[in-house]
Amino acid sequence: MDIKTKITPEIVKEHGLSEEEYEIILDRLGREPNINELGIFSVMWSEHCSYKSSRRHLGKFLTKGKRVIQGPGENAGVIDIDDGDAIIFKMESHNHPSYIEPYQGAATGVGGIMRDVFTMGARPIALMNALRFGEPTHWKTKQLVNGVVAGIGGYGNCVGVPTVGGETNFHKGYNGNILVNAMCVGLADADNVFYSAAKGVGNPIFYVGSKTGRDGIHGATMASAEFDDDSEEKRPTVQVGDPFTEKLLIEACLELMATDAIIAIQDMGAAGLTSSSIEMADKGGVGISLNLDKVPQREENMTPYEMMLSESQERMLMVIKPGKEKLAYDIFEKWELDVALIGKTTDTGRLVLRHERKKVCDIPIAPLADDAPNLDRPYTIPVSLPVIDAADVHETQDYDDALVRIISSPDIASKRWIWEQYDRHVMADTVDSSQSGGDAAIVRIHGKNKAVAITTDCTPRYVQADPYMGGKQCVAETWRNLTCVGADPIAITDCLNFGNPERPDIMGQFVGAIEGMNEACRAFDYPVVSGNVSLYNETNGVAIPPTPAVGGVGLIPDLNFIATLKGAKEGDTLILIGETLGWLGSSIYLREILNREDGAPPPVDLEAEKRNGDYVRKLIRNRRVNAVHDCSDGGLAITACEMAFAGNIGMHLSAPKDCSTHGWLFGEDQARYLVAVEKNSVNPVISTASAKGVAAQIVGKVGGDRITAEGAFDVSLEGLREKHEAFLPELMS
């Protein structure tokens, strides 16, 4: 692709541009674009960069709140956590690359999300990931799990940011299109946050980091198309990660940020040099002129087209204050990073590129952003699957067996094999992580007695059965999980993974899920501050289960008042907060025991969620509880087992009063928490609950080394733990 390439209708189509889109380009330029210009329009208007199918719907989200410093629209969201501290975070997908090349795809996903965070002036302090693989028996699954986990670990471990939690699901719906969503949380000074607006004319533009190679060209376009049987051929479009350079970039950027030298900074992510320079110019209301001969290059004879579309990793673009150039050079040279002055901001409002003394691109910047397509795609929100009455669901005749099968099923089984490959402790502030199997990770703010709580959640089977209710549930579950450790939930980031938006039913899933999520956000005053949309997750016309992964962040103001699921003690009483009807629709029990994936998901009553959650948080802060665990996948029985494993102590559940036994033990009614309390706290906990209109009942006790449920199961803790731990090591051996 060089400047002489003739622009034919085929070339336009290959660039993923529709005829109408091409007409707009002709109109705005007043002439035919050259190949460089076409490439730039193509990536900027790709689904991945322009959010053309989703933009109008994302606009409905609650994005403001009293702690929000920066909502969506920057590299990441920024929230205020008091004392001059700010937390900067975002979640992002790297699905297609990870399917094609699992190690590098996942590794660069982690690298990319960290850059989004430190670009804004934050030191990354925690990583999370939400992974969805195909069914365990699928021939590709094992290889993908191996590669993705090694890639996430390989990158995060080397950079030295702890990977503190996440979630992993397996389902045949992901056989041809796995999901790798990575989240990064960083800590910054609230009054020293950096943005991407390149304000001011005549300011120098610096390129820092790895050299530009031919990797990842058109990655953004790939992320905007469906997969087919030939997708493996797209392997060369996957980027290669270099965590060593990333680590140096973090240290160098933070060192420079501590001085007063940076006007604007942007990482080169999807669509590399193109989107970073255009976003900076567009937000700053300036033009940009770049001399591509100055761009550090890894390979010979790279064309402007290749340089502008390369997605080589670990690169940053920054506008430096005039007069501070030497300071910048010195710092980057100390860290042995490539640095080059490649251009300046201008007053033309145009992106002008020069290469070998010729002008190879000259286009107005505004249309790239302002005229990006904003589609109103037709959609039909699917109606919920019908409600199933627990009485119509077959009751197992062997509860011991049912419990063992559920506890060792792919989604419920221990993920130790995964998280033992992640450094969870580096930076020495991890108070709680995947290691305890808790509801949310707890990461201390360095040198202080406060912490952030972090969780990621999504229950795709609920969203599949009813996008609206499922969407609501994803947000509610993160809110509940943060509450479980004693945090005040503050804000979320999301990663909306769906199929082909050109299909009204898929678009309907998307719109429905957003409506449900947004309703929950508003009920909890829990805004969305950043996120990412990943569409076209399908292979040969079959879409993935709709998966709006949500990453929630909360504040623990005082680390002396936290809870985890670990602390249950001999003789404690188990109290269940929240109401149990025995909801079995779309439950794990239905899927794992009866092989059925049907029924409406459990309804989410946002008022009850709020009431119950606020009460549990109060119990934690009044030190009324020894252990707390969210009651979710697998119901009360699995919640009790997880509390037993974490505390290494037996649990005994009593028989239900007005509920079927299988609905009682495995029903997935929402807004529930299992808490373990000492004898003398039982009465106060129950009576205060009743005064506040919170449902609370004694459901059992803690002690011994068996896990039992009256009239149902009786198994040894150690035996059950073995089953819980066995799934992944057996799969991966």
Add this chain to the structure above:
Amino acid sequence: MKTAVITFPASNCNRDAAVALEKITGVEPVMVWHRESELPQGIDFVVLPGGFSYGDYLRCGAMASRSPIVKDLVAKADKGLAIAGFCNGFQVLTEAGLLPGALMRNKNLKFVCRPEKLKITNSNSRYTSKYGSTIDVTFPVAHHDGNYYADDETLNKLEKRGQVVFRYADNPNGSARDIAGICNEAGNVFGMMPHPERAIDPMHGGTDGINLFKSIIESI
């Protein structure tokens, strides 16, 4: 008492080490950049921190062991300077020839991060004297290349001279004779794969590591 932490490109436990040293000595350690050719005056104890110096793209620790500052450390180790390397720091010490043996890829080829039970096998060393009669301790491990190897003759010598200071109770990486930490013959240079610097805080990793720092600092 003056301490120092060496920082290589992509060291990542330098802060963890600094926090530990400050907590134990009450004084902030000096952070020394790897390109320095000499330690600042009057340093009593040096920590080589964990991490992935130079990305560990070559053998772990190999590039770092050629840094200017390590040359100075080698010279000063001969004169008795107390030097400890944890994780990547241990790898650097073996690559620099300050400790015998080598750290190879973990036996199962995977990175491993978990709290690891260890046994103190020499309670009289300069790094363990404060543990008294305590034998069992738990430190976190987090490494990909912690499989300690040395030939039998070397291992026999190490054992005979009491240079094997810590062993794994449940070997996580295939290390020869379950070796987790060793010192040199003089006892001033010490390396281990587990992270005592991440075990100094009841809220994070426990407190079993505190006595290791107290031991060496008191011995100076």
